Amino acid sequence: xxxxxxxxxxxxxxxxxxxxxxxxxxxxxxxxxxxxxxxxxxxxxxxxxxxxxxxxxxxxxxxxxxxxxxxxxxxxxxxxxxxxxxxxxxxxxxxxxxxxxxxxxxxxxxxxxxxxxxxxxxxxxxxxxxxxxxxxxxxxxxxxxxxxxxxxxxxxxxxxxxxxxxxxxxxxxxxxxxxxxxxxxxxxxxxxxxxxxxxxxxxxxxxxxxxxxxxxxxxxxxxxxxxxxxxxxxxxxxxxxxxxxxxxxxxxxxxxxxxxxxxxxxxxxxxxxxxxxxxxxxxxxxxxxxxxxxxxxxxxxxxxxxxxxxxxxxxxxxxxxxxxxxxxxxxxxxxxxxxxxxxxxxxxxxxxxxxxxxxxxxxxxxxxxxxxxxxxxxxxxxxxxxxxxxxxxxxxxxxxxxxxxxxxxxxxxxxxxxxxxxxxxxxxxxxxxxxxxxxxxxxxxxxxxxxxxxxxxxxxxxxxxxxxxxxxxxxxxxxxxxxxxxxxxxxxxxxxxxxxxxxxx
Numbered sequence: 001x002x003x004x005x006x007x008x009x010x011x012x013x014x015x016x017x018x019x020x021x022x023x024x025x026x027x028x029x030x031x032x033x034x035x036x037x038x039x040x041x042x043x044x045x046x047x048x049x050x051x052x053x054x055x056x057x058x059x060x061x062x063x064x065x066x067x068x069x070x071x072x073x074x075x076x077x078x079x080x081x082x083x084x085x086x087x088x089x090x091x092x093x094x095x096x097x098x099x100x101x102x103x104x105x106x107x108x109x110x111x112x113x114x115x116x117x118x119x120x121x122x123x124x125x126x127x128x129x130x131x132x133x134x135x136x137x138x139x140x141x142x143x144x145x146x147x148x149x150x151x152x153x154x155x156x157x158x159x160x161x162x163x164x165x166x167x168x169x170x171x172x173x174x175x176x177x178x179x180x181x182x183x184x185x186x187x188x189x190x191x192x193x194x195x196x197x198x199x200x201x202x203x204x205x206x207x208x209x210x211x212x213x214x215x216x217x218x219x220x221x222x223x224x225x226x227x228x229x230x231x232x233x234x235x236x237x238x239x240x241x242x243x244x245x246x247x248x249x250x251x252x253x254x255x256x257x258x259x260x261x262x263x264x265x266x267x268x269x270x271x272x273x274x275x276x277x278x279x280x281x282x283x284x285x286x287x288x289x290x291x292x293x294x295x296x297x298x299x300x301x302x303x304x305x306x307x308x309x310x311x312x313x314x315x316x317x318x319x320x321x322x323x324x325x326x327x328x329x330x331x332x333x334x335x336x337x338x339x340x341x342x343x344x345x346x347x348x349x350x351x352x353x354x355x356x357x358x359x360x361x362x363x364x365x366x367x368x369x370x371x372x373x374x375x376x377x378x379x380x381x382x383x384x385x386x387x388x389x390x391x392x393x394x395x396x397x398x399x400x401x402x403x404x405x406x407x408x409x410x411x412x413x414x415x416x417x418x419x420x421x422x423x424x425x426x427x428x429x430x431x432x433x434x435x436x437x438x439x440x441x442x443x444x445x446x447x448x449x450x451x452x453x454x455x456x457x458x459x460x461x462x463x464x465x466x467x468x469x470x471x472x473x474x475x476x477x478x479x480x481x482x483x484x485x486x487x488x489x490x491x492x493x494x495x496x497x498x499x500x501x502x503x504x505x
Contacts, residue, residue, distance in 0.1 A: 006458035023141050025167045026485075030136045032059065033488075037117040037149040041101045041156075046075035049186045052099050053122045056159070056184055063166050064436035065182070070202060072187070072194030072224075076100075079184040080205055083166070085175045092179040094208035096456060097158050097261040098188030098215065101151035108479035110148075117149035119182050120482075136485065139441060143486025152483040153474035158214035159184065161469055165499055168492070177502040181208060185452070191233070192409045192452035199459040208462055210421045210503060214495070215451050216468035217476070218487065219442040220301060224429040224494050227466035228422060229414025230453055231326065231360040234367025235407030238355045240266065240383075241390050244349040245295075246339070256349050260338035262400070263353040266381055270374070275316020277331045279377045285364035286328055295417070295445050296323035308424065309473065325450040329370055330360040360448060363412045371406050378404055413453035413464070414446050420505045421463040427465070428501035429494055463505075469494055478500040 035053055038383075051078075057067045060081040068079040079099075104114040111118050112126070119129040119135060122144065135145060151157075162182065169176060183206070187194055199206050219225045241258035243252075271277055281298045303323045307315065319325030338353035339345060357374075361367045379385060384398035394401060415422060447466065457464060469491030471474075471484040478483045 002196065019489075019493075020173065021168050022164070022489055022496065025164045025171065026489055026492060027137055027141065029160055029164050029167065029487075030133075032163075032456070034117045034133070034147070034149075034157070035153055036099075036156050036160070037147070038115055040115045041099060041151055042052070042103055043074075043076055043100045043187055043190050044103075049076040050102065053079050053186065054185075054349075056099060059159075059163060060182070060261040063163060063170070068202075070198045072198060074187075074194065076194070076197070078186050078198055079182075080199040080202070081182040081184070082205075083176065083180040085169075086177065086179045087175060090177060090208040091181050091505070092181060092207065093498070093503060094181045094183060094206060094211050094460075094462070095162060096183050096185065096211060096213045096215075096451075097162065098155045098185035098192075099151070099159060100186050100189050101154070101156075102189050102477045104150050105479065110480055114150040114479075114481075117147050117152065120146050120148055122146075127345075141485065141489070143484065143489065145485040146482040147485070148480055148482045150481055152481050153217070153470040154476035154481065155188070155215050157483045157488060158469050158495075161488060162214065162495050164488075164492045165495040168496055169499060174500070176499040178499065180499065181206070184243075188452060189392055191410055192455055192466065193408075195452055195455045196459050199456075203459075208460065209505060210424070211456055211460065211462050211464040212498060213451055213453060213456075213464060213466045214469060216447060216449055216466060217470050217472040217474060218303050218490075219299065219444065219470050220472050221442060222490075224441040224490070225444060226422065226425050226441050227444040227447045227468060228419075229363070229415050230412065230451055230466060231362055231446060231448055232367055232412035232454065233408070233410045233450040234359040234361055234371060235409075236357040236359070236371055237403075237405045237407060238263070238266070238357060238374075238378070239403045239405075240353045241386075241395075241402065242349060242351050242353070244351065244395070246346070246351050247350050249347045252349055258349050259353040260350055263336070263338065263355055266378065266383070267333060267355060267400075269381060270377060275318055277329075279331075279373050281373055282331070282370060283328055283365070286362060287364075288324065288327060292327070292445060293320075295443065296321055299323050299442055299444060323444065325486060326446055327362060329362055329365040330358075330448075331370075331374075332358045332360070332432060334358045360450065361412045362446065363414050365410045366414075367411070368406070371404075375404050378402060410450055410452065411458075412446075412450075413457050415463055415465065417445065419463055421465050421503075424501060424503050425465045425467065425498065428497035431497055431501065433464055467494060467498070 065081040069078045240259040240263040335356040339350040383400040383402040471487045475481045
């Protein structure tokens with residue numbers, strides 16, 4: 001089947017009938033989706049991850065997929081599923097989705113448990129009110145209902161969007177226009193440490209012509225969204241040392257240097273009030289063209305609305321707009337510690353102060369190079385760097401002591417927007433969105449978040465595209481994570497477009 005034939009197949013579907021088919025299939029699958037959300041999925045508990053994997057094996061086999069559990073050293077199996085429903089000779093698309101989630105602090109959630117999914121509706125005053133789950137089955141389906149639970153959006157929703165799209169095809173007696181494989185990752189939220197090894201040990205199972213990553217939020221416009229790259233992630237730990245043990249702040253204040261104050265000053269030296277990194281060479285290599293900037297402008301971000309949603313008066317000045325800002329590497333403090341806070345705080349000068357850093361990188365700015373630039377900057381501020389706790393001779397010799405340790409590194413990846421995989425995905429989402437009057441897809445050069453694209457691309461050497469599906473305000477990685485039900489339907493529609501459009505390189 002050619003690309004044109006694939007488009008013709010989509011356009012032959014009456015818009016209203018297709019929408020009714022998607023909504024009907026979604027209603028049938030909501031219960032199964034809520035069951036999956038009720039299984040805790042924090043990677044540090046392998047037993048829970050195995051329960052998730054077993055559930056997913058059953059869900060995919062129910063749709064006539066063949067499945068394999070691919071073991072990893074930590075006992076968190078990945079799931080590989082394959083469908084042979086497509087006609088012989090068509091190209092193979094590997095879909096990547098993950099089923100693990102971020103850690104939770106239950107008391108922060110406005111419900112009994114993050115793993116007891118609830119359905120809520122927003123009141124006129126903006127507050128969320130819990131409603132009966134049966135409202136998900138009401139006709140017409142209310143697109144503004146939301147499901148609240150850990151991984152409701154990131155990333156269990158795309159799993160059931162995919163399965164629902166397969167159910168729509170099966171109900172219509174149609175086969176996918178591509179051969180379908182799905183890898184379900186159990187470790188994405190901890191940088192997928194086993195993924196490369198699992199692929200290497202099972203390489204023939206992963207053979208594919210292109211890769212589609214179903215993860216991330218839609219553009220704020222709500223239109224179908226294609227993303228052609230993602231920033232990488234490099235983590236580092238910066239520790240500034242003070243006295244050998246905590247010192248009484250009354251007896252030694254004004255005498256013993258406070259490492260927390262020194263750490264604050266050191267971090268402040270790295271970035272200006274405008275948000276731009278001051279470290280020389282940090283942005284080297286990022287050269288945006290006029291065409292790139294035109295792409296950013298076409299995205300049409302409502303920046304006042306973004307700032308209002310985030311609760312900030314103004315944005316940093318790294319880029320001229322939101323999309324442009326994501327094309328540069330960032331330097332972020334993701335956590336700090338020195339002594340204690342609140343009722344546990346003591347009148348001491350702490351013995352050390354620690355900052356956890358994350359650097360969001362781009363294909364032009366390697367994370368290890370940025371780490372070395374930070375190292376040189378710290379040394380230029382008068383610090384002697386040690387590999388661990390300072391020795392007595394270090395303390396006697398150097399006035400300023402610190403350590404800087406490199407953590408995990410994930411590499412940024414990006415595909416040209418006019419690549420064959422990009423043209424295929426644009427055609428697939430464009431046809432579906434026109435059928436549903438959803439507007440033309442937004443094309444994003446590179447998103448700010450990080451997914452294990454580098455591991456997949458390095459291991460498989462295939463072209464890729466990211467297809468976000470969930471609502472932008474889903475609170476992923478935070479408390480009260482949620483999925484807008486309208487996005488369940490539109491995400492299913494997007495996946496259906498990908499499944500019914502032939503791929504040609």
